[in-house]
Amino acid sequence: MTGWGNIGWQARFGLLLLAALGLMALAAPLIAPGDPLALSGPPLLRPFLDAAHPLGTDRLGRDVLAGIVHGSRTTLMIALFSAAAALMFGSLIGTLSGFLGGIVDLALMRLTEAFQTVPAFLLALAAISMSGPGIPTLVFAISLGNWTQAARVTRAEVLSLRERDFVAAARVLGMRPLEIAFREILPNAFGPLVSLAAISVASAILIEAALSFLGFGDPNRVTWGSMIAEGRTVLRAAPYLSVVPGIALVATVLGVHFAGRGLALREGVSRRERVAQ
Amino acid sequence: MPPLATFLLKRLAAALPVLAIVLLGSFALLEAAPGDAVDAYIGRSGALDAGQIEALRRELRLDEGPANRLAAYVSALARGDLGWSSAFERPVASVVAERLPVTLLLMGVSTALAFLLGSLLGVVAGARPGSWRDRFLSTASLALYAVPGFWLGLVLIVVFSVHLHWLPIGGIEAVASGRTGLARIGDIAAHMVLPVASLSMIYLGLYLRLMRDRMAAIWNEPFALALKARGLSRTRIVWRHIARNAIVPAVTMLGLQAAAMLGGSVVIESVFAIPGFGRLAAEAVSRRDTPLLLGVILCSALIVILANLLVDLAYGKLDPRVRIRT
Numbered sequence: 001m002t003g004w005g006n007i008g009w010q011a012r013f014g015l016l017l018l019a020a021l022g023l024m025a026l027a028a029p030l031i032a033p034g035d036p037l038a039l040s041g042p043p044l045l046r047p048f049l050d051a052a053h054p055l056g057t058d059r060l061g062r063d064v065l066a067g068i069v070h071g072s073r074t075t076l077m078i079a080l081f082s083a084a085a086a087l088m089f090g091s092l093i094g095t096l097s098g099f100l101g102g103i104v105d106l107a108l109m110r111l112t113e114a115f116q117t118v119p120a121f122l123l124a125l126a127a128i129s130m131s132g133p134g135i136p137t138l139v140f141a142i143s144l145g146n147w148t149q150a151a152r153v154t155r156a157e158v159l160s161l162r163e164r165d166f167v168a169a170a171r172v173l174g175m176r177p178l179e180i181a182f183r184e185i186l187p188n189a190f191g192p193l194v195s196l197a198a199i200s201v202a203s204a205i206l207i208e209a210a211l212s213f214l215g216f217g218d219p220n221r222v223t224w225g226s227m228i229a230e231g232r233t234v235l236r237a238a239p240y241l242s243v244v245p246g247i248a249l250v251a252t253v254l255g256v257h258f259a260g261r262g263l264a265l266r267e268g269v270s271r272r273e274r275v276a277q
Numbered sequence: 278m279p280p281l282a283t284f285l286l287k288r289l290a291a292a293l294p295v296l297a298i299v300l301l302g303s304f305a306l307l308e309a310a311p312g313d314a315v316d317a318y319i320g321r322s323g324a325l326d327a328g329q330i331e332a333l334r335r336e337l338r339l340d341e342g343p344a345n346r347l348a349a350y351v352s353a354l355a356r357g358d359l360g361w362s363s364a365f366e367r368p369v370a371s372v373v374a375e376r377l378p379v380t381l382l383l384m385g386v387s388t389a390l391a392f393l394l395g396s397l398l399g400v401v402a403g404a405r406p407g408s409w410r411d412r413f414l415s416t417a418s419l420a421l422y423a424v425p426g427f428w429l430g431l432v433l434i435v436v437f438s439v440h441l442h443w444l445p446i447g448g449i450e451a452v453a454s455g456r457t458g459l460a461r462i463g464d465i466a467a468h469m470v471l472p473v474a475s476l477s478m479i480y481l482g483l484y485l486r487l488m489r490d491r492m493a494a495i496w497n498e499p500f501a502l503a504l505k506a507r508g509l510s511r512t513r514i515v516w517r518h519i520a521r522n523a524i525v526p527a528v529t530m531l532g533l534q535a536a537a538m539l540g541g542s543v544v545i546e547s548v549f550a551i552p553g554f555g556r557l558a559a560e561a562v563s564r565r566d567t568p569l570l571l572g573v574i575l576c577s578a579l580i581v582i583l584a585n586l587l588v589d590l591a592y593g594k595l596d597p598r599v600r601i602r603t
Binding site for chain 1: 294295296298299302306309310416419420422423424425427428431432434435439533536537539540541543544547548558559561562563565567570571573574577578581582
């Protein structure tokens with residue numbers, strides 16, 4: 001069993017960081033009540049000078065801490081939803097491809113390759129150009145370029161599971177093929193998807209940040225990417241406006257990577273142990 | 278036919294279905310976009326009378342069914358006609374051709390730097406897995422992997438351009454400086470330092486980790502033990518045997534990473550105000566120029582396919598087991 005004590009410092013550090021971020025996102029209305037886009041003080045106040053604005057204020061006098069705290073909600077929400085959508089769609093395609101084989105496999109794998117050939121960021125831009133900014137569009141846009149790896153990994157796993165005895169047993173029991181694929185095979189193929197989940201979340205966060213940095217995010221919500229873009233206009237006078245949200249971004253992605261890598265290592269070890277037994 | 282030509286033809290044939298799917302997708306997007314090519318044309322040249330509009334629509338086969346429109350679209354693409362850019366009031370192909378060299382230069386230098394430095398550090402880390410060097414470099418690679426390139430770019434601008442005044446703040450060369458020859462190359466190089474650093478850091482971390490992890494796995498194989506038993510020097514084992522075997526997955530990644538780096542160049546070129554191909558994509562979206570965006574997407578797909586082709590060719594050189602078969 002994987003416990004807190006034996007997951008390694010990297011995973012523990014990552015999980016703690018993520019827990020802190022999750023708490024911050026949940027408690028956002030308590031830490032920084034009110035609208036984070038509202039003007040709340042003098043403009044361009046530097047950090048650590050005023051207790052009312054510990055991280056300072058931006059060009060228009062909006063509180064940076066409030067932006068960071070509320071931005072974490074948008075960032076985490078979009079990243080989690082789009083990574084989940086990408087993993088679900090990818091594992092669906094991968095399961096169908098690996099289980100059905102033949103022409104379906106060929107067609108789905110060409111489709112996967114086509115999506116891998118076009119840069120994920122350009123796919124996201126294309127989706128946004130079609131339906132305009134907004135949270136659902138962003139989730140869709142980001143998952144568009146993020147599902148292919150899940151499809152490939154699931155397919156490989158399904159191919160190796162397909163010939164196992166428990167699948168033959170399910171067939172003998174009279175289960176329908178798709179029932180076997182999704183109730184018997186897919187749950188057993190989840191293992192490698194765990195480590196992929198961390199990578200998906202991290203890349204979703206980075207793509208979301210880049211999109212909102214370029215001004216293609218939801219204009220009615222504060223995000224870290226849009227804060228960095230906003231600070232860029234006064235980069236010479238107030239570099240902290242771009243630096244601070246970036247640090248939040250780096251800390252989040254770092255937390256996801258550390259947690260993911262630590263857990264994946266454990267997962268790998270325990271899988272090997274299971275196989276050995 | 279020489280084996281190389283056969284191999285290239287085979288690979289290109291394998292890429293055709295993928296290219297066809299990308300084409301179909303971009304055609305669907307073009308169909309879904311509001312307005313058509315004639316609307317864009319009218320926007321450029323001012324009023325046309327109804328008869329002229331009809332004639333133009335017929336000429337571009339816009340009055341026919343989607344199947345004929347698709348045929349017209351594909352045949353236009355085959356002739357190198359990517360459509361009309363309403364934002365630039367020029368053919369998409371000429372805008373793309375103008376912007377591409379800068380981005381290819383940026384990507385080429387960044388890829389080379391990330392690959393060479395990343396795998397070199399990976400060898401240092403993987404030479405002794407578990408050593409303090411390995412632990413430090415592995416952690417550093419994860420950290421690099423978490424830094425968004427565009428933010429790194431801004432931080433580098435603050436440090437090296439705003440405070441230290443060492444490097445230019447943006448652009449690809451000094452405007453109207455009249456420099457020629459070596460002076461001009463030096464000027465472009467100075468402008469490239471920060472964008473290349475921001476674009477390559479993530480991938481540097483990637484190659485470091487890939488190389489290190491692969492080397493750590495190879496040390497466990499029996500042949501590594503055999504080499505040690507034969508009394509080969511550690512340096513020789515590390516470089517000639519372990520690293521040489523570990524480089525293959527890193528080369529694979531070169532092909533996979535081409536798409537990601539093209540995507541990354543969109544933001545990096547915006548940060549550094551570089552008039553490149555990537556920034557064109559962002560401009561196309563904000564100026565609602567669908568044909569331009571699709572032109573960028575199609576060209577990116579071609580670049581990625583070509584990059585993977587080059588990687589396949591490199592395989593044969595690196596790994597005798599995958600010599601080109603005909």
